[in-house]
Amino acid sequence: MFTEQLADLITKAKGVKEAELVLKNINIINVFSGEIIKGDVAIDSGKIIGIGEYNGKEEIDLEGRYLSPGFIDSHVHIESSMSSPSQFAKVIVPRGVTTIVADPHEIANVKGIEGIKYIIEDSKNVPLDVHIMLPSCVPSTNFENAGAILKADDLKELLKEEDVIGLGEMMNYPGVISLDEDVLNKLALFKDKVIDGHGPMISGKDLNAYVASGIKTEHECSTTDEVLDRLRLGMYILLREGSAAKDLRNIIQVVNKDNLRRFLFCTDDKHPEDLINEGTIDFNIKLAIRAGIEPVNAIRMATLNPAECYGLKGKGAIAPGYIADLVVMDNLDDLNILKVFKNGKLVGENNRALFQPEIHLPKNMTDSVNIKDIKLDDIKIPMENRNANIIGVVEDSLVTESIVKEVNVLDGYFDFSDDNIQKIIVAERHLGTGNIGVGLIENFNLKNGSIGSTIGHDSHNIIVIGDNDRDILIAIEELRNIGGGLTIVKDGEILKSLPLEIGGIMTSRPVEETNAVLKEMISLCYEELNVNKNIDPFMTLAFMALPVIPKLKLTDMGLFDVEKFDFVKVCRDV
Template sequence: MGLAHFLAIARGDEPADLAFRNGRVCNVFTGEIIDADVAIAGDTIVGVGPDYDAKEEIDLGGRYVCPGLIDSHVHLESSMVTPYQFARAVVPRGTTTVIADPHEVANVAGEDGVRYILAASEGLPLNVCVALPSCVPATHMATAGAELTARELESLANLPRVVGLAEFMNVPGVVLGLPGALEKLEAFRERVIDGHAPGVGGKWLQAYVGAGPGSDHECTTVDEMLEKLRLGMYVFVREATGAKNLRELVPAITPFNSRRCAFSTDDRHPADLIEEGHIDHLLRLAVSEGLDPATAIRMATLNAAEWFRLRDRGAIAPGRKADLAVFADLKDFRAELVVAGGRV
């Protein structure tokens, strides 16, 4: 949709394609719940407020509307299904964007594995953004089917939907400035670099953060989480199949530091996806542990979008992608209707 067409609809001169009436919009900028209609044209939100004409209308009957949920770090291959089947499992639950790290498939197939994930996820209702695997193999002691050097990662960096460099597991390589690690950090200096620093603190953490990695999903204690937040890192609160850290970490989240917190499922197996859920499960769990629902929703949407520089999503506002989840209970998030890219 061109800008002139968008403006004509946003001004109210032309009808939107679709309007959701009588919704309660979760405003992730202010933390308010606002009674408002949401008007959509194509894959874009054109207005949030009253009196937008539309070719089609859906009455939400007072249900809540929030932005589509975002998983800040996930290995799709851990679900043991293709991206298409993964999308079938998570989109109905409200997830519309994931940041995928194809580390495991790259360990086997290298650059071809990364390109496979991008190709297999093209055109899905789930927007699969890819953070390139930073450590293939994970260590020099590993036996892997491939190696991704800085040069090979640079060749992938500008492909559509690539957002940066995934979890930099080689902490000694970063802190000690070892060859290979330094080249990758330099190559992605202006891009997003995710971290992976379990239990790292003190001067080593200072050096690690200063070298470029700006997020971490490996925190297991409140003290570890707070130390990383104090140094400016984003912390992805993780609840995976194996590593279950959310309950331990929720007490560390405050109204002030919550803007640098998001959610990650990391490795979540099929049974858990089907029986418990995806990011929706993390929302329910966090709220049950005492986290404010508005804060939890913002962590699952805007915070993740901002860290990954996805400025076209993460909120319900004019010009943002029409990714929405409709639900009835703030304390028991269960999507009843999902809009992905403007399509119900």
């Protein structure tokens, strides 16, 4: 049977028989030679079979437009879109992305192995290839409680999945250097696959050791020195442009003709509004071109480079034998994308998806808020004196300040006042442990209410900020009632909520619907609660629980000083 199919393909490639589809009169971007070649592209059985002059059973005259290989996002957390994989695909495929390398560590922190399986299964419904990097750090640290603990043995069962191609970002770089047994077991398990890095602070011999362990990529570079240090040791560098971290423009100047093949594009975390308004990898390409990268080279970084880095056979180029994942553009300046083909089928046109995925929502992905009843006494902050350690919000940054300031105290407990200091709580919501961390935060500027979320990186516990205890408790209860999501409370009333029924971090509703509600809620934060307009309320809130980014953060286990790498009391010793 195969020899018959092969003979048929060869005959069509020779032009003796008509191909199923021929894209005619196009400027073909050749990522191998760096040329733009005018001609036709013949497609049969989902693959490219020839370039030149061809006739087909179906022919589409593209009238001199440009044809690129489908774009590849080299590192993305689907969960940051707040959408299921199938709804996420509806937004990114019309923007030219036909393949992603996804790290589902967000849903894994909530639902463990079952969460990863959900991502794999839901991705099968759509014309988007989703390759999985299994999460390396669940939980991310030992200073918080997540919904799961994944050891090397837990990951073994998923290695047989054909979409699993490697181990996700190794955030526990201290564990690599210090020879942590669990970390070494995971590295050994994936020794024949790609291992992603996450080690921006490593240098010198420690960096050598990190790379020698088998780690191949880095997406956390924010300086040119970090880029060069890693390039010289053979790492691939992922140029990131997401919603929270925007590094591409800072380091793109390092790219030159000699090192170009070691650079890829990624988004990492991109939120609904940015996906809709900016796009995805097409936005990275445009930024690179504006920074002086030749258009063909920018497209090479979005196609051939990631395909070779991650061993994605048959992807990343327009050539015989390659998969017909193709993007039609009318120019190479603003990358106006007209058509997108996946496996030779038209799946996107004029920024619109031409497919409608089925909703896939297993019961084990819902009802993810498991908390004990939380009362006023549970969120009180004991104060032996008036000196407090306070989290200071920094605008346009995930880093926070460590502030020491006198606060109001009444009967031995923190007492709210009008000094722009609010209470922040993180409540464990996976296992019903009753763990609650309580702290203080400044420069969020919230007044007369509270906002809450079950998106709190990376363990995704309940996180709430408020200027009074009543509204904080109402927000917690509302998050339980809606099964997870976002909520805003003012003067004892719930103003608006956004249910995220999948693990409390995603929804199966369209991205556009989610974005519309999210925009309304952000406006309410500014207009009704007086939140600092120089921050994104819910994005900022989500990162206040991440105990790996300096200086002070809060987990369900308490206030954490990242620089000391230890917990501290809210009340500071005199």
